[in-house]
Amino acid sequence: MIEPVRALLQFTTVLPLGKIVPFEAFARNTWLYPLAGYITGGIGALVILLLPAPSFVQAVLATGAVLLVSGANHLDGLLDFGDGLMAHGSREKRIRALTDRQMGTGALALGMMVTLLTVASLSSFHQALTAASALIFAEAGGKWSMAILTAYGRPFHEGLHAVLHEQSRKWFVVPATLLLIPAFLLPLPGVAKAGAAIVLVVVPLCMQALAYRLFGGVNGDVTGATGEINRCALLTALAIILV
Template sequence: MTGFLLALKSSFGFLSTIPVGITMEGLDEFFKRTYLHQVVGIVLGLMMGAVAYLLISFLPVYISAVLMIAFIYYITGLNHLDGVADLGDGLTAHGSVEKKLKALKDMSLGIGGVAYAALIILALYASLISLYDEASVLYSTTADLARIFFFAMFVSEVSAMQSMLTVAAFGKSIHEGLGSILVNNTTVPKYLIGFVIGSIACVGASMYFGLGISGIFVFLAAIVATFVLLNVSNRHFGGVNGDVIGASNEFGRIIALITVTLVLMYGGIV
């Protein structure tokens, strides 16, 4: 197996629960090509979009939203949500940077972590319901609503992957680990390759579904919001780690879904 194919296989093993197997050699090849985040994002986005399409087509929206969230965590795992929880513990810890870092890296879960993880899940659910409400104003058929959800789930996952690359490319590592390896290997050229792939995927999807170039606004909104998260992490911890990178995935996905809703609500793009 060539280095690229091994890296591609390992990217799915690292970023999803798809049982492709993963080795240290494979991880080394993947970290040399961190832009493959976007290949994984496109595939996972298509899977999530297809599931959302079917759920919206046959089930009430409230049940559909819960099942969509369940599928997201089934296919991506809980590592990123765990990063949100650890980030929450670190951000809510009082005192010096050292105390915040200790809380960030602590294996035990505190009330800050519980609160942040719960808020992320609630925000994800609220974003899906709000998306349905706004889409229902513009579209009258179930088929059209299902198409909007396919689009939203696809671009939000692509955007979430770019959020992770944004933290890795522009963040400063605070300790050794998988996060630091990702940070050290995500150079600006690799980031830009991921950016181009993600941009084309999002714009292509929005044009395919008759939403103009709105996909680029969704993609950029997630990136801008990630820079805010990066700034917060720098102020509290002096840099980033794997938890912050994982949390950016969850954060970017929600910002993207909110942006799709706002595009439908305010944009004359539809």
């Protein structure tokens, strides 16, 4: 499993991992997505635990670290999704707004809202260990939702998502979910984990339904946006429950 894990991290992060592994090694094992969340979330958690600063500053820098390590790849998908979401007119116009290279007001609005809510939620935890645990939980959960959408999200055109979807299998949900077990062992209250578990499942279901309605299917931008939105939703849910 060394090559698939390296391929996963080369796809989801900018970490220097040496020689490039064939992309197919990850494409055949997309259930590994949550592992990337532990890495990126763990790096952000280290910022919270090691940086002596106010909680809001820690939250900003930890969120920035997660985006930096991931190369802002999924954030790009969120911005594209924002343009497609806010576009008016036919399905073809929405798809064109989703897939073009320009960033519009929809991208700016959704990107700002998700990022600001992520930072605000992360800064609301009273203890650094709780904030760090919540970030790891949310990152792993966000990547889990990407694995689910990759396996179950019908592509609306040929592209990266179509390649990953073709290689994925419906039963990938089982090993992907098993990889979340360590996240549920983090030092967070049981009621918070239970509430977050509901959000964890609801967000990708809603994103898939919305993508089918707006675009007729899913692409890589929708998948990346789902990871970003689910991370934000999980942090928000944990923050509300733990107030």
